Amino acid sequence: MKVLVIGTGGREHALALALSRDPQVTEVHAAPGNPGMAVIATLHPVDPLDGVAVADLATRTGADLVVVGPEAPLVAGVADAVREAGVACFGPSAEAAQIEGSKAFAKQVMAAADVPTALARVCETDEQVADALDAFGAPYVVKDDALAAGKGVVVTDDRDAALAHGTSCDRVVIEEFLDGPEVSLFAITDGSTVLPLQPAQDFKRAYDGDEGPNTGGMGAYTPLAWAPDDLVADVCRRVLVPTVEQMASRGTPFQGLLYAGLALTSRGLRVIEFNARFGDPETQALLALLKTPLSALLHGAATGTLGEVGLPQWHDGAAVTIVVAAEGYPQAPVQGDRIEGVDEANALEGVDVIHAGTRIDEDGNLVTAGGRVLSVTAVGESLDQARERAYAAVDLIRIRGGHHRTDIAARQPG
Numbered sequence: 001m002k003v004l005v006i007g008t009g010g011r012e013h014a015l016a017l018a019l020s021r022d023p024q025v026t027e028v029h030a031a032p033g034n035p036g037m038a039v040i041a042t043l044h045p046v047d048p049l050d051g052v053a054v055a056d057l058a059t060r061t062g063a064d065l066v067v068v069g070p071e072a073p074l075v076a077g078v079a080d081a082v083r084e085a086g087v088a089c090f091g092p093s094a095e096a097a098q099i100e101g102s103k104a105f106a107k108q109v110m111a112a113a114d115v116p117t118a119l120a121r122v123c124e125t126d127e128q129v130a131d132a133l134d135a136f137g138a139p140y141v142v143k144d145d146a147l148a149a150g151k152g153v154v155v156t157d158d159r160d161a162a163l164a165h166g167t168s169c170d171r172v173v174i175e176e177f178l179d180g181p182e183v184s185l186f187a188i189t190d191g192s193t194v195l196p197l198q199p200a201q202d203f204k205r206a207y208d209g210d211e212g213p214n215t216g217g218m219g220a221y222t223p224l225a226w227a228p229d230d231l232v233a234d235v236c237r238r239v240l241v242p243t244v245e246q247m248a249s250r251g252t253p254f255q256g257l258l259y260a261g262l263a264l265t266s267r268g269l270r271v272i273e274f275n276a277r278f279g280d281p282e283t284q285a286l287l288a289l290l291k292t293p294l295s296a297l298l299h300g301a302a303t304g305t306l307g308e309v310g311l312p313q314w315h316d317g318a319a320v321t322i323v324v325a326a327e328g329y330p331q332a333p334v335q336g337d338r339i340e341g342v343d344e345a346n347a348l349e350g351v352d353v354i355h356a357g358t359r360i361d362e363d364g365n366l367v368t369a370g371g372r373v374l375s376v377t378a379v380g381e382s383l384d385q386a387r388e389r390a391y392a393a394v395d396l397i398r399i400r401g402g403h404h405r406t407d408i409a410a411r412q413p414g
């Protein structure tokens with residue numbers, strides 16, 4: 001099978017890497033890709049938001065399957081364009097991707113499917129924002145309705161800051177605060193069959209101890225030894241299956257990766273958000289442990305034959321991903337700094353250095369080209385071993401001003 005991966009980030013590098021190691025995959029292509037992906041895939045300079053260009057590339061490369069990584073091309077209808085060209089595509093239609101593209105739409109779907117989530121109000125005027133803040137009280141949770149790469153959410157006790165964020169967005173969702181640990185649970189679906197992956201945990205805040213602003217994610221690990229035994233079954237029954245059924249019954253079937261961001265609150269399971277694609281950086285850790293050939297899952301979803309694939313199988317042990325970010329991330333990441341030590345880190349046992357925001361400069365040096373620069377992933381027989389290996393690799397990487405959290409997977413909830 002020939003596979004074309006669309007995107008440039010850590011998630012796409014991890015997908016391409018898993019596909020390059022999949023015995024059923026003969027060629028991996030990527031567009032536009034990144035320098036890490038260049039080692040394992042043929043790169044093509046195509047605008048990932050241009051559906052016609054992506055569909056044309058899929059046809060030219062003879063791809064049997066296109067995998068659209070990020071949310072922006074999905075919301076822009078790139079998967080629709082690829083399917084219209086007659087090529088199988090993993091990823092939802094533009095309409096179905098609204099489950100991530102609009103938080104208000106996601107709330108409607110959850111209400112209709114009876115999926116547990118935070119009580120929320122959609123606000124469009126400053127007065128509505130102020131009323132909703134006072135109705136829910138502190139801590140305030142204020143979410144830009146539009147896509148914001150994980151940075152449109154403000155959680156704060158400071159009413160002025162909450163009000164300022166709320167009134168700066170066109171449309172905003174204000175909701176009750178959810179306590180308890182967060183879990184990311186991904187499901188691969190063809191629109192009817194739903195296959196859950198194992199749970200992972202992401203670290204959204206920029207600094208150690210969950211301090212600082214929200215980011216796209218600073219690290220992740222899987223599996224979650226502390227999670228309740230029935231978590232996956234419970235989330236399938238109460239969240240994933242009803243949501244997939246609801247999307248189908250609305251005439252917008254969801255095919256691809258349904259990402260449930262969950263809070264295990266004192267009052268039970270609640271959905272924090274849905275995403276319409278693999279999460280980043282949880283995917284890097286998950287794929288490091290996936291035993292089932294990735295192409296079988298993705299192709300099964302894209303062709304409506306997922307029922308023949310069977311539940312995903314996993315290697316024993318654990319995987320940890322640590323994001324190395326550029327100076328100034330998330331507020332104002334500095335670009336163009338030299339990155340050194342990648343090859344040494346990558347050579348360590350159990351380690352893959354995944355590129356997220358890198359490029360090769362005019363002098364042929366690897367430099368930073370995004371906020372999240374690398375996602376260093378390690379597997380181990382235990383979570384401790386995976387974490388130690390990942391941090392040993394991070395310690396070999398040198399970026400002026402680069403920063404990472406030192407407490408990824410260090411403390412277990414509960």
Ligand code: AMP
Nearest residue numbers: 118141150153176177178204261272273
């Ligand atoms: P989202 O983009 O909706 O996933 O939100 C980003 C992060 O903000 C989440 O991972 C949580 O850490 C936090 N967050 C979002 N909604 C809530 C909520 N209702 N209560 C508490 N924290 C939240």
Ligand code: GLY
Nearest residue numbers: 202217279280281
């Ligand atoms: N890890 C968070 C996200 O992918 O949105």
